[in-house]
Amino acid sequence: MRLYIHWPFCLARCAYCDFNTRVAARRVAVAYAHSLCLELALWREALPGRGGLRSLYLGGGTPSTMRGEEVAELLAYCRRLFPVRGDAEVTVEVNPATWKEDDFAAARRGGVNRVSIGVQSLDDRVLRVLGRPHGAGDAVAAVRRARRAGIAAVSLDMMFGLPLESGHRFTQDMERAIGLRPHHVSTYALSLSSRSPMGRLVSRGEFHMPEDDVVADEYREASRMLREAGYVRYEISNFCLPGYECRHNMAYWRREDYLGTGAGAHSLIAGWRFHNLESILAYNRRLHDGVLPVSGGGRLAAGEEKSERVMLGLRMARGVPERLLPQAARLADLEEYGLVRREGGRVRLTERGMLLSNPVIAELMPA
Numbered sequence: 001m002r003l004y005i006h007w008p009f010c011l012a013r014c015a016y017c018d019f020n021t022r023v024a025a026r027r028v029a030v031a032y033a034h035s036l037c038l039e040l041a042l043w044r045e046a047l048p049g050r051g052g053l054r055s056l057y058l059g060g061g062t063p064s065t066m067r068g069e070e071v072a073e074l075l076a077y078c079r080r081l082f083p084v085r086g087d088a089e090v091t092v093e094v095n096p097a098t099w100k101e102d103d104f105a106a107a108r109r110g111g112v113n114r115v116s117i118g119v120q121s122l123d124d125r126v127l128r129v130l131g132r133p134h135g136a137g138d139a140v141a142a143v144r145r146a147r148r149a150g151i152a153a154v155s156l157d158m159m160f161g162l163p164l165e166s167g168h169r170f171t172q173d174m175e176r177a178i179g180l181r182p183h184h185v186s187t188y189a190l191s192l193s194s195r196s197p198m199g200r201l202v203s204r205g206e207f208h209m210p211e212d213d214v215v216a217d218e219y220r221e222a223s224r225m226l227r228e229a230g231y232v233r234y235e236i237s238n239f240c241l242p243g244y245e246c247r248h249n250m251a252y253w254r255r256e257d258y259l260g261t262g263a264g265a266h267s268l269i270a271g272w273r274f275h276n277l278e279s280i281l282a283y284n285r286r287l288h289d290g291v292l293p294v295s296g297g298g299r300l301a302a303g304e305e306k307s308e309r310v311m312l313g314l315r316m317a318r319g320v321p322e323r324l325l326p327q328a329a330r331l332a333d334l335e336e337y338g339l340v341r342r343e344g345g346r347v348r349l350t351e352r353g354m355l356l357s358n359p360v361i362a363e364l365m366p367a
């Protein structure tokens, strides 16, 4: 099994964000951490004997608003409840404005062997517009600190498709990011909710989202640069040096079992998908009453399960077995347009197919 722990607190709200996160006083975070421990203990009772954890992912929000020592304590608590395999991947998401050298060192001593650093851009002007609470120098320093602390794998999140024509060059950002030689790079196109502050500025015409072909060019260019630097694309948005795939995220795309804990977290266990209450207050209350904070979910029908397998599997470079896609005519059309490739009994998206992944995958969904 895999374990995800959600930490819904951030240093500041970024201008583009409408996730279930908030800036909170220390006492709110402490109360939430207590609830998390109660939830983990309840799951220990509800899911006995499921074998050792193969990966553990502490995401958010910004889990690095906890000190490195606190993250180590939380991990030690998990270990007391669930056996963790010796080769488990243990990831923490880190905001460049947060951790100092001793935080990385404490986290590593506590078992963290992978950090995912939310760099987004290495251009200070861009970071200001995005409302990120850090500068490019902080991101570079965070990468160096993680390495000096002996964290085995460093991943960077980079963002493209930004509403910033005024001189922003994503390729320059990528060049600098690749120059830091991270083990893993995730590249995400900005998807803007109209409810976020930046979304409202776009609605008022103060910023303009780039045209689709500009976004596609940026993605293509980033892929080329990463490929030439020795990175392998193993999923639409994810690239790594050989052997550094994020094993935890691979499990999501392969539909392996994972338990999500924390407010709003999602789980998949033995064919059941379920999710927790989103409200932190309601989440705390439920746990203080000794009840699991699950708010909904159910068992997927066989057809839904198959659709998920196709939808998630096609995101990965290895694709899916052809037998999952009985629509031979549609497949042949897409192949002719250079959007998919059939090889060795598997179907996968081509580079062009990845650029148009949503409509192509929709086309291939089982009826």
Ligand code: SF4
Pocket: 009, 010, 011, 012, 013, 014, 017, 018, 019, 021, 060, 061, 062, 095
């Ligand atoms: S750090 Fe991430 S989760 Fe927090 S406000 Fe910024 S984008 Fe949202």
